[in-house]
Amino acid sequence: MSTTHSILDDKSILDDLEPGKRTVRSLPHGGFLFLEHDVPSLLIYRKKPEDDATLRLARTSASYLIIGEDNFDYFRHFLVELTEKMAARFGSFILIEIYSGKTGSTEFVIKGPSHKLPASLNVLATEFEKIDSRRYDVRLTTRIEQTKERQLKESEPLFDIEEIKERGGTLVGIEIPPVYRDSKGHVYPLYFKSFRESFAQAVQQAIFEFIRVQTSSKISSYNALGKREIHEEVLKIDKQITAIQSSYQFLLLVAPVNIQSLRDRFFETNFQEINSYHYRLLPIDPDILKRRLYNLRIDEIDDPALAYLYDQKREEIDQELTMLKERGSRNFFYSSIRLHKDVPKNILAQAKLILENIPENQSSAEENLLDAHDFKKLAEEEFEYFKEQSPDYNGTIHIRKDVNIIMVSQGELYLPEDYKMSPQEAQALIQHEIGTHALTYYNGSRQTLSQLAAGFADYDATQEGMAVLAEYLGGGLSGNRLRILAGRVVAGAALIDGADFKSMFNLLHFEYGFAKERAFNITSRMFQGGGFLKDIIYLKGLVELQEYLGGGGELEPLLAGKYSIKHAPLIKNLTERNLLKPATIKPRYLKTKEFQPKMRAFKEGIALSKMI
Structure with missing residues (x-):
């Protein structure tokens, strides 16, 4: 021819x-x-x-x-x-x-x-x-x-x-x-x-x-x-890595199931005795999941942006699986340092400044406090607001005896049965948990890549920074709340310096003036698993977010799914190639009259202690 x-x-x-x-x-x-x-x-x-x-x-x-x-x-x-x-x-x-x-x-x-x-x-x-x-x-x-x-x-x-x-x-x-x-x-x-x-x-x-x-x-x-399309093999890798991550709930598995008895014993003994932490049985075998994780041919992805994102995510999941095997040991703490890094000096300085300038408010009357069922009603109202924007939104709420913190896991809200809060704290938590974590999970689930719902590597700090910013923009950020975030940073630094449970509690309660219940909550969270530094990322993420937005970064693209500020250029790259889309639903605070002036002040570098 x-x-x-x-x-x-x-x-x-x-x-x-x-x-x-x-x-x-x-x-x-x-x-x-x-x-x-x-x-x-x-x-x-x-x-x-x-x-x-x-x-x-x-x-x-x-x-x-x-x-x-x-x-x-x-x-x-x-x-x-x-x-x-x-x-x-x-x-x-x-x-x-x-x-x-x-x-x-x-x-x-x-x-x-x-x-x-x-x-x-x-x-x-x-x-x-x-x-x-x-x-x-x-x-x-x-x-x-x-x-x-x-x-x-x-x-x-x-x-x-x-x-x-x-x-x-x-x-x-x-x-x-x-x-x-x-x-x-x-x-x-x-x-x-x-x-x-x-x-x-x-x-x-x-x-x-x-x-x-x-x-x-x-x-x-x-x-x-x-590239303008995501190869079928990349979509398979995306689904497989999300399936591996979704097969375990990391935060739930490192949280103690006996937190109430731990608290009771510690207070009964005048802050002298803390019992051993007990954990849920692991529903997965970390070694088998690691084998599946490293069988994924991420090295064959030809799109550099996607290859980079999935390679980093695989490494993060690997670290989490290692930590699940190490629960209750000192090695868990060392792995936590690898995952969440050290406490930066500037973050620690800001935390101490907050604690020195904002006294704890203990004047809330007991009868004004809301319980878990009151909070559930507020959460349901927020879910209805989301449904107005996307009719297929469906929020799920669990009130449990075996959780010690309010949290969102895989888009679902978990409430401790005995949790009580002030109306202002409740409003802040609604924007934190629902207006940020549940919202970005849903928006991520509407993307082609399921990892935007599960969360790309290092997304936690950005998510928590956005969630605290949402508290501020929604009018619910209080002095006590800011003190808690600062207290977690101080506690994290103390943990790295070798503090035990009692000395950390004493530092928070006696030196920084936290009520015994708050000091215990901060300390107990810091020691779960064997020493868990995740709580330092709230204030750290807020500072990083302020630097990002102050330097010309945009907030709304960050609502499109769960990813880190450091990955924002890659997500923008994928969005401009029409591989990803903007956020499907948006939080309530964007439409308030206070939004613009508060956002302007935040971008211009308002001191964190002035955000209340």
């Missing part, structure tokens, strides 16, 4: 290139095309033996062509026709061929019309120079070469430069230093992940600069030049 006949026989491929259509299909002679209808660019890679890593670099793009090893003329003619059709639609079309340089090379060579595309090629060079290399004893350099030879010298040209110019195309070649593999072709997997992420971003930024200046495309961000 002649080359011409091959093109004619497959003319339907080009006929399918219409606005609104994505073209994903195998081509004759071992080729593959993935083309977005609204992207006037194409990343090109020619298959080579033992060069899978470079192939994966090509697959990070929204539009790419893999050229097979047979019948090169077919692909040359196909590219000419494709260029003509895409250039007619957008005014211009850029083709970037990537290939690996010789073993030992540490130089990116960008080959293209530098006199015509100075901005695009300079962006490319600048971003390549940011790729992390020095700490691995590699010195990457970048060179822009003005040449008509856009490929490796030993490779056959894709086409004549003048011909492709006549068809409305621009060709750029990128010779990539193969520093991500050794002389035998073995890839360094951890470094390759970082290299791939930086490489993809560099290419997307350069292409966006070309599109912005040279074409009629309406693409408004370089993020939109990443």
